[in-house]
Amino acid sequence: MAILRKQPLIFLFIATVLLFTACGQNQSTPTPTGSTAVPPTRTEPTPTLANGANSTAVPPTDTPPTAQPEATATQTAVPTEPRPTPESTIELPGATVPPGFSFIKFADIYRPTGLAFDAAGRLYVTSFDGTVHILQDENGDGRSDRDTTFATGFSTALGITLRPGTNDVYVSSTGQITLLRDDNGDDVADTRDLFVSGLPNGLHQNDNLQFGLDGWLYMGVGSTCDTCTEADSRSASIMRFNVDTGESEVIAHGLRNPYDIAFYPGTSDLFATDNGRDDLGLDSPFEELNQIIVGGDYGWPNCWNEDEGSDCAGTETAVAFFAPHSSANGLDFYSGSQFPAEYQNNAFVAIFGTFLTDGVYTGVARVQLTPDGDSYQSTVSWFAQWPDGRPLPLIVGPDGALYVGDYINSVIYRISYGP
Template sequence: MRSALVLALSLLAAPAFAATPAMESLKLPPGFHIAVWTDKVPNAREMAVGTNHTVFVGSRDAGRVYAVSYAADGTVEKVRTVASGLQLPVGVAFHKGDLYISAVSRIVVLRDIENHLDAPPAPEVITDKLPTETHHGWKYIAFGPDDKLYVPVGAPCNICDRDSEGFAQLRRMNADGSGSEVVARGIRNTVGFDWRPSDKTLWFTDNGRDMLGDDLPSDELNHVTKTGQHFGYPFCHQGDTLDPDFGKGRNCKDYTSPVLKLGAHVAALGARFYQGKQFPAAYQGALIVAEHGSWNRTAKSGYRVMTVRLNGDKVASYEPLVEGFLAGENATGRPADVQPLPDGSLLISDDDNGAIYRVTYKK
């Protein structure tokens, strides 16, 4: 049955898209099933799970943030707007009852939000000292196991060296906005990161630069093993390719190489470790990655959700969980984030269709 999803207009230039996906065209491993969870979240991006059957969704739609209330069986009951008028509020993070929202140069918080969904509180600013540039200025945010809020600051360009101005970095701060410090450098634009449950180390996706051709450079999956690591941008790409302009006189061995090359221009975004019990044991501890899809590649790449299995700090496998958002060269969906629910099912946001899908497993 073809889903009646509404195509959301992107704020950025994007390739032409065909009709929304027929759900039967989406391909998953045996035993997995996918369905539209809701189609009432325009430009849906990062998701965050509350403690009382609520999923919060950031967006680029008129500065809105949404709250999706769902029943014990996982079905959606109501979609509300809990904030509006914010600048590109793509990132959301739920922490101790409060909802933190990224808004380019600011981070704001809605206090005790689940008890005020019908009358949300006014956003409280915890910091307004982040850069104002909007190129790579929207931010995926998350609280780490150290109880600190992690906030990326993307490069305000395709390729440039502005580290001294605080760009191309991943930072962390206290929940009240104080104590900001740099965690990692040389990161062009990370729009997805999570901490591995077994050792609490941070793993993140990073989007490679454009305009070096169809096949260079690859997007990256990176692993932070110590504070202050430099991951190469803008000098070295994908761990082994010097930039034609900024790489002169540099050596890629001086920077931390990616754990995995994800593919050129796939636009790897949201990434979460799976800890649920619903999926088969082979998915326990795997990293699930949303690939938003290329915008300037001759033959499109990405437009899928991938599973990265690890063996220690090495990649054991990299294989699709959901494919079928491409019909030839016609794209019908763009996965932006992934978010497990407490019951072990997995949500996938699709900002092109203003939808969230739910993946379940049954033998």
């Protein structure tokens, strides 16, 4: 388990109070706050924070040397050619990514909040003004050439996904989930059906959503308050929905604002980002990446960090921590083939930061997860940063590039390996 927090030169975070996902989403002025089985039920304790609360990363585990065959007269050592680092393009002055990676603008979109690709490789985007866009790169140059308005009129749309094998588009907006269909293929929604309504909302609301390989639709639901006892058990939870029957259930609770969810590649292990309460000062609590266990209690509002607070018995501990109030939001796992092999199955997390203090360090965090029994150990580091960025949604595209929506600058960036 690891923490990404403020350090000189590289791991830079300012522990400040955030406005959008930690303090509230529903305000008049926009302020950002497989497998075919359900996620497993835990049978062993969750891992503990390595080296205490001031750890910056899990110390690497020493790997025993691999036994080598004895040399014979017929064996000749063949040197392995290192993979050359490709040339890269950094279009935004001051942006930093690892060597060989490119950072370019994919599209200008007003305050992007959610991203989803369809089977044709087109990018669906929800924006804070309630519009759903379809972006297309028609000539393969890594930039959007066409922006089509698919639907409008949503209130605080924070999530979008498509049902696999169909063109059914599900949008998460204040208190509801809406199903959109394009019946005549003109890239404009023709039918608009309310799938779920009456979800609790207040300080936060229902967030991003994702289909599992079991066919159910999973979604995070934020709390209606900073710290309170919720009247509705669906608040501060992870829910899932059967889109054929309408059945729904809460599978985990105690999550103040689980902005995004994603499945670890090739498994039914569900993960969610979460942003903690605001009333404990600038140094606590840490933001979190959690493995979601069916029936799990993640502690909010009484328990935070590593068993701090009260009533922590039986609560789940995060698999990775981020700086207090830094607002961990968009989440996806890398399962493409474009990035170097060491990025396979890594999680990328959008760190939004806060508007309250100058000099706030934000960007995209990389979380290297190592399976450990029925849980995971983690190492956290920066992957990408850029001046004055406010990354909110992110997604790995079918081309293997990482797409990141910068909320405050109204831009979607594309991060790829090579030009």
